[in-house]
Amino acid sequence: MAPIISIKDLTKTYASGTPALDAVNLDIEEGEIIALLGPNGAGKTTLIGAICGMVKITSGTVSVGGFDVEHDPRKARAQIGLVPQEIALDIFETVWNSVKMTRGLFGYKPDDAYLEGILRSLSLWDKKDSKNMELSGGMKRRVMIAKALSHAPKVLFLDEPTAGVDVALRRDMWEVVRKLRDEGVTIILTTHYIEEAEEMADRIGVINAGKILLVEDTATLMQSFGRKTLKLSLVDPLSTTPVTLSDYDLALSDDKMTLTYSYDTRAERTGITRLISDLASTGISVRDLESHQSSLEDVFLTLVEEKS
Amino acid sequence: MNWLAIKSIYTSEMKRFFRTLSQSILSPVLSTVLYFVVFGAAIGGRIQEVGGISYGAFIVPGLVMLTVLQQSLSNASFGIYFPKFTGTIFELFTAPISFVEILIGYVGAAASKAMIIAFVILATATFFVDLHIIHPFWALGFLVLTAVSFSLLGFIIGIWASNFEQLQIIPLLVVTPLVFLGGAFYTADMLPGFWEVLVKFNPVLYLISGFRWSFFEVSDVPVGVSLAAITIFLVLCISAVAWIFKTGWRLKQ
Numbered sequence: 001m002a003p004i005i006s007i008k009d010l011t012k013t014y015a016s017g018t019p020a021l022d023a024v025n026l027d028i029e030e031g032e033i034i035a036l037l038g039p040n041g042a043g044k045t046t047l048i049g050a051i052c053g054m055v056k057i058t059s060g061t062v063s064v065g066g067f068d069v070e071h072d073p074r075k076a077r078a079q080i081g082l083v084p085q086e087i088a089l090d091i092f093e094t095v096w097n098s099v100k101m102t103r104g105l106f107g108y109k110p111d112d113a114y115l116e117g118i119l120r121s122l123s124l125w126d127k128k129d130s131k132n133m134e135l136s137g138g139m140k141r142r143v144m145i146a147k148a149l150s151h152a153p154k155v156l157f158l159d160e161p162t163a164g165v166d167v168a169l170r171r172d173m174w175e176v177v178r179k180l181r182d183e184g185v186t187i188i189l190t191t192h193y194i195e196e197a198e199e200m201a202d203r204i205g206v207i208n209a210g211k212i213l214l215v216e217d218t219a220t221l222m223q224s225f226g227r228k229t230l231k232l233s234l235v236d237p238l239s240t241t242p243v244t245l246s247d248y249d250l251a252l253s254d255d256k257m258t259l260t261y262s263y264d265t266r267a268e269r270t271g272i273t274r275l276i277s278d279l280a281s282t283g284i285s286v287r288d289l290e291s292h293q294s295s296l297e298d299v300f301l302t303l304v305e306e307k308s
Numbered sequence: 309m310n311w312l313a314i315k316s317i318y319t320s321e322m323k324r325f326f327r328t329l330s331q332s333i334l335s336p337v338l339s340t341v342l343y344f345v346v347f348g349a350a351i352g353g354r355i356q357e358v359g360g361i362s363y364g365a366f367i368v369p370g371l372v373m374l375t376v377l378q379q380s381l382s383n384a385s386f387g388i389y390f391p392k393f394t395g396t397i398f399e400l401f402t403a404p405i406s407f408v409e410i411l412i413g414y415v416g417a418a419a420s421k422a423m424i425i426a427f428v429i430l431a432t433a434t435f436f437v438d439l440h441i442i443h444p445f446w447a448l449g450f451l452v453l454t455a456v457s458f459s460l461l462g463f464i465i466g467i468w469a470s471n472f473e474q475l476q477i478i479p480l481l482v483v484t485p486l487v488f489l490g491g492a493f494y495t496a497d498m499l500p501g502f503w504e505v506l507v508k509f510n511p512v513l514y515l516i517s518g519f520r521w522s523f524f525e526v527s528d529v530p531v532g533v534s535l536a537a538i539t540i541f542l543v544l545c546i547s548a549v550a551w552i553f554k555t556g557w558r559l560k561q
Contacts, residue, residue: 052402056556074310074404082402088395090320092327097320104316105403147399 002066003027004079004155004186005051010060012046012210020046022210023060030154033177033187034215035197037300038207044190045085047207048157052082064155078106081153085160085190087140091133095124095143098132099150106151118146122176138169145176156180158189162196174200194300198222208304229292230261230272235285242282248275313405317413318420321387325421332421333428336375340429343371344436347493358495359526364437368430369520370492373454375429376422377487377512380455381479384418384462389469397559407553411463418459419452426451439523446522446531453538454515458483460545467558486512491520496528511541 005028012021021043028034036044049055051062053073061068067075089098099115119125122142127135132143141161148156158177162170170193177200181187191197197204198218205215214221237256248271249262263270279286325332347367358366391397400410433439441447462479469475490512496504507513508529518534521527527534552559 054398054401074406077402077404080402082398084395084398086395088398090390090394090396092324093320097323101316101320102399102403104319105313105399105405107310107312107404109312 001030004030004065005188006061006063007047007051008061010047010050010062011058012043012050012055013058020210021050021058024207024210024212026205026212026215028155028186028188030186031181031184032202033181033189033200034203034205035201035218036188036190036205036207037194037197038190039304042207043210044207045159046210048082048159048188048190052080052157053077078151079154080157081148081151081155082157083141083144083148083159083161085163087137087144089132089140089143092131094129094131095119095135095146096128098143099146102147103150108151114152115146115150118149121179122146123172138166141173145173149180153185155186155188158187160190160192162191162193170196206300206303213303228263228270230263230275231290231292232259232261232279232286233257233288233290234259235287238284242284244282245275245278248278310405310409313403314409314413314416317410318417321383321414321417322420325383325417325424333425336379336425337428337432340371340375340432343367344433349436358498359524361524361526362437365439366520366524366526367493368433368437368439369523370487370490370516371433372426372429372451373490373512373516373519374487374492376426376451376455377458377483377515378479379422379425380418380458381462381465381483383421384415384459385466385469385475385479387414387418388463388466389472389475392466393472401559407549411460411549411553415456415459415463418462419455422455422459423451426455441523442525443522447519450515450519450522450534450538453542454519457538457542457545460542460549464545464548464552467552470558483512486510487516489513491516491528495526511537514538 005026007024007026010021010024011019013019024043024047036047038044046055050057051064051069053069053076057070061070062076063069064076065079067079069076093101096115096119099119100110103110103115116125119128122145124139124142124146127139132140135143145158145161161177162173174196177187177189189196189200201218203215204218204221206213234257238252238259239256241250241252241259251260251262252258253260261272261275263272276286344364344367347363349364357363388397391400430439465475465478489507490510491507496507496513499507514529514534514537517528518531518538521531521534551557
C-alpha cells in the first residue's frame with residue numbers, strides 16, 4: 001500500500017540562509033503513529049510546516065494521500081489536521097464556535113452531532129459555551145485538538161501535544177490519540193517527552209540538524225540500541241570489585257551491597273551466565289537480581305551523539 | 309471555490325462586529341453628530357451654500373466617505389492582524405483555502421461593516437439636513453468601490469503590521485489627513501491657488517467628488533475621472549495583494 005505521506009529529498013533553507021531541512025526522505029504509512037524526536041532546532045516543526053503548507057519548500061516534494069502539497073494543495077490539506085506547538089485560539093470566541101469555524105474553513109457543512117461527539121470524547125462538551133479565555137491551559141489544548149479533528153482528517157499532526165500539560169491530562173491525551181489511531185487516523189507527533197514516544201509510537205524517527213538520522217519500529221529501536229543493566233544485590237558487602245571480575249563492566253554501589261553490570265543487547269552474548277559463574281567461583285553470593293532496559297532517552301542521546 | 313470557508317471567515321468577522329455593536333456603531337455615529345454640530349450648525353451658519361447646496365447637506369457625502377474609509381481600513385487591517393497576533397492564522401494556511409477565498413472573506417466582511425455604518429450615518433444625517441440623492445445607484449457604486457478598495461488597503465496594512473502601533477499609524481498619519489484635505493468639508497476651488505493644485509494629487513478628492521456628484525451633481529472633477537481614479541486604486545490594491553499572496557511576504561517563512 002502506498003504511504004499516506006511521502007517526503008522526497010525535502011530541503012528547506014530560510015531566507016536568512018539558515019538550513020532547516022536537508023534532503024529529508026520519509027514515508028509514513030496509513031494508520032500508524034510515528035513520533036519525531038529531536039533536540040530544539042532539529043527541524044521537527046519546519047518539517048511539519050512544510051507538509052501542512054505553512055513553510056515554503058526550497059526543493060524536494062511532499063505528497064499527502066497521493067496529492068502533492070505544492071501542486072495540489074487543496075486535496076492534500078483537506079486530509080490534514082494540525083495541532084501546533086503553541087496554543088492559538090481566538091480568546092473571545094466560544095469553544096463551540098471555534099470548532100465550527102475550523103470545520104467551515106475545511107469546506108465542510110455544519111454537523112452538530114459530529115462536533116458534539118468530538119467535544120464529548122475530549123471531555124469538552126460541558127465547556128462548549130465557554131469562551132476560550134475562560135479555559136485552563138489543558139482545556140485549551142484539547143480545544144486545539146477538537147479543532148484539528150473537526151473535519152475528520154486522515155492525518156493528524158500533534159506538535160508537542162502534551163507540553164506543559166499535567167501528568168493526568170497527558171495520560172488522557174494518550175488515550176485520545178490511541179482511540180484516534182484505532183479509528184484509522186494516521187498520527188505524527190513530535191515530543192520532547194521520550195516516554196511519550198516510547199509509550200505511543202509504532203515507529204520513531206530521530207531528526208537532528210535537519211536530517212532524519214533514523215526511522216525504526218519503536219521495539220526494534222529499543223532492542224537495537226538499548227543497553228541493559230543487571231543489578232546484583234549481594235549477601236555480604238564487598239570492599240572493592242575483585243580483580244578476577246575486571247573483564248566485566250561492573251560498578252559497585254556506595255553501600256558496597258550492589259554490583260551493577262552493564263551490557264549491550266546487540267552483543268552476541270550478554271555475558272550474564274559467565275558472570276554469575278565467575279561470581280560463584282570467587283565466593284560472592286548473590287541475594288537478588290534485577291534487570292533494567294535503558295530508556296529511549298538514553299537511546300536517543302546515544303544516537304544523536306553517534307550520528308553527529 | 310471553497311464557499312463554506314469564505315462563509316466561515318465572513319460570518320466569524322461579522323459576529324465580531326455585532327459582538328461589539330455599541331462600539332462599532334455608536335462611535336462613528338457620535339463622531340458624525342459632532343461633525344454636524346461643529347461644521348454643519350456652527351460653521352454652516354456662516355456659510356450659507358456651496359454650489360447651491362446648503363452647507364449641512366454639502367458635507368454629508370464627505371462625512372460618509374470619511375467614515376467608510378476609516379472603517380474599511382480599520383476593520384480589514386484588524387481582521388487579518390488579529391489572527392496573526394493570536395497565532396490562529398496557521399489555520400488559514402493549513403486549510404484547503406486559496407488566498408482569493410481568504411481575501412473575499414476578510415475584505416467582504418470589512419467592506420460590509422463599513423457599508424452598514426455608512427447607511428447608519430446617512431440615516432443619522434437625515435435628522436440634521438434634508439437629503440435627496442439624485443443618483444442613488446451611482447452613490448451605491450462609489451460606496452461599494454471605496455469600501456472594497458480601502459478594505460483591500462487595510463488588509464495589506466494588517467499583513468504588513470507587526471504590532472498594534474503599526475496597525476494604527478497609516479490610518480492616523482496618512483488616511484485621515486488625506487480625507488480632511490480631500491474636500492470633505494469644502495470644494496477644491498474654495499482653496500487658495502497652490503492648495504487647489506495640490507489637492508488634485510490627493511486620491512481621496514476623487515472619491516469624495518464622485519460620491520458628492522451622485523448626491524447633488526456637484527463635483528470638483530468630472531465623475532468619469534473619479535470613477536477611473538477609484539478603479540485604478542482598486543486595481544493597484546488587488547495587484548499588491550496578489551503579489552503578497554504569490555510571494556508569501558510577511559505571511560510564510
